[in-house]
Amino acid sequence: MDLLANLALGFGQALTPYTLLLALIGCVVGTLVGALPGLGPSNGVALLIPITFSLGFDAMEALVLLTSVYYGCMYGGRISSILLNIPGDEPAMMTCLDGYPMAKQGKASDALAISGVASFVGSFLATVGLMLVAPLLARVAFKFGPAEYFALYLLAFCTLGGLGSNNQAKSAMAAAIGLAIAMVGLDKGTNMPRFTFGNLHLYDGIDFLVAIVGLFAVVEIFLFIESHGRNSAIGVKLEKITVDFKLIWSTRMSMLRGTFLGFIAGILPGAGASLGSFLAYMFEKSVAKDKATFGKGNPKGVAAPEAGNNAAAGGALIPMLTLGVPGSGTTAVMLALLLTLNITPGPLLFTERPEIVWGLIASLFIANIMLLVMNVPMVKVFVHVLSVPGFILLPGVTMVAFVGIYSLSGSSFDMLLMVGFGAMGYVFRKLDIPTVPVILGILLGNSMEDNLRRAMTLSDGDWTYLFSSPIAIGLWIFAIAGFVAPIFLRTFLKPPAHAEAADQD
C-alpha cells in the first residue's frame, strides 16, 4: 500500500513532540485570529508568514505551524460569523445567514457546536479526498507543458474573476494590475531591469509578502477607522456550553452534502471556498422540506455551508499543490508560504519531496483533531476574544504587520510599500475591486510569462502553439467560459444571497 506508506512517512515528519507543540500553538493562534471580527484565514496567515520566517523555522516546522493557523482561522472565523454576524472572509458569509439568527434566538451554543463539528467533518473528509485525488492529478499534471501552464494560469484568473466578483472588468483589472506589479524587477530571461525607474530596491522585484500583508492586514485599519468602530465588539453573552448530540446528528446529511459540494468547488482552479459554501447552502435549501426556515436559524443552514467552506479549503489545496494554481485568497497565501520556503508546488513536488506533501497532509489531520477538541468544548475561551475592543485590536494587528515586514527585510522601503498596498486595498475595497486577483497576479506573474516565453521558444515564435494540444484547448475553453458565463448566471445566482444577507440587519 503506497498510500499507507506515504501517510506513515508524513506522520513521521509531523508527529514529533516539537511539531505537535507548534501545531497546538498554531491552532490556538489561528482560532484567536479567526475569531477576531473581520479577520479571516487570509488575514491571519498573511500576518504570520513574515514573522514565522524571521523566527528561522525549517520548512516542515513552518508548514505545520502555518497550516494549523490556516485551519484554526477557519474554525475561529465561524465564532465571529455566528455571534456577531461579521464574517472573517467571503466564504464564511454563508454561515452568518443562519448562524446569527440562531445566536439571536439564544441558541448560540448549538450553532457553535454544529458549526464546529461541521468544520471538522468538512475538512477531515476533504483531507482524505486530498490524499486520494492529489497524487492522481499530479500524474496528469506531468503531461502539462508550458503552453498548458499558460492556459491554466489564464483559467485561474478568469474563474477567480468570473465567480468571485460582481464585475468582470474589475476583476480582470485587478488581475492585470497584479501581473503588472510582478513585472517589476530584473527580467529572468534577459536580466534586464524592467519598471525599476533606477531604484535599486526594485531590482529584486516587489516581494509578494509585502503586498499580501498590505492588502490583507494593513487595509483593515483604514476600513475600521472609516466604519468608526461600527463593527466593534459588542458584549456577547454566551450561556453554558451544552453539546446537543441529537441535534448535531440530525444535521449529518447536510454536512456530508456540504462537504461533497465544497470539495468539488474547491478543486476547480480559481473557484475556491466562496463557491463551495455558497453551493452547499443553496443546495441544502433546495432539498430541505422546511425551506422557509432557512435564513431564520435553521441548524442545517449552519452545518452545510460550514462543512462546504472547510471542505473547499481542503479541496483548494489540490490544484495549489499539484499545479501551483491557488483557488482562493487563502490558498494564494499558502502558495506564497510555500514559495518563500523554497518549495515549488507542482507535479514534481510529489515525487521529489514527498516528505513535504505527506507531512502537510499529516499536519492537516493533526490540526483538525486538535481544533475539534479545542473548538467544541472550549469555545467559550475563544469567545472572550470578541470582547477585545477594536481600538486595541486594530492598532495591534497593524503593528504586528510592521514587525513582520521589518524583521523580514529590515528596510523602510518595504514598509512604505506595505502601507502603500494597504491604502490601495482600501481604495479597491471602496470601488468593489477584488484584491485576491492582485495577489494571484503578483504570485503567478513571473511564471506565467516564463511559460509563455518557453512555449514560444519551443515553437520558434509560432503563437498557434498555445492551442496545439487537447489539454490546452480544453483549458482555454474553460477559461473563456469561466469568464463569460457568470455574466449571464449572475442574475440567477447572486441576488438571493444578497437579499438574505441584507435581511439580517
Next chain:
Amino acid sequence: MAADRYFGLFMLVTALGYILNATTIQDSFITDPVGPRVFPYIIGGAIVLSAIAMIVKPDPDAEWPGLSILVQLAIALAVLLGYAFLIKPLGFIATTVLASGILAYQISHRPFASALTGVGLGVGLFVLFRFVLGLSLQGLPQMFIS
C-alpha cells in the same frame, strides 16, 4: 458612477504610461522569440481594455466617507508612513507607543484608554517579539545604543 469612471481614467493613463515605459526595456545578448517587452504589452493592453469597460459601464457608487473621515484616514496613513521612517532612528518601543496610541485614539476618541493601549502594545509587543520569540528588534532610540 463617477468613482468608477475616474478610476478607469486613471488606470487608462497609468496603463498607457506602463506600455510606454515597457518600450524602453532593453534587449540583451540572450534572446528568445518573445523577449522582455511583449508580456508587459499584453498586460498593459488588458488594463486598458478593463479601464475602458469601467468608464463605459460603471457600477453604482459606493458610499464614500465624508470629509472629516477622509481627514482621519489621511492622518492614519501619515502615521503609518511616519512609522516606517521612524522605526529605525527611534527604535521599536517609542515608535509603536506613538503610532498605536494615535490610531487607538482615532478609533476610540478616548485619550486615556488610547495612551494606555499605545504603551501596552509598544512594551507588550516588544517583550513578545524580542524576548519570547527572539526577533532582533531594536527597542530603544539609536542614539542611546551607540
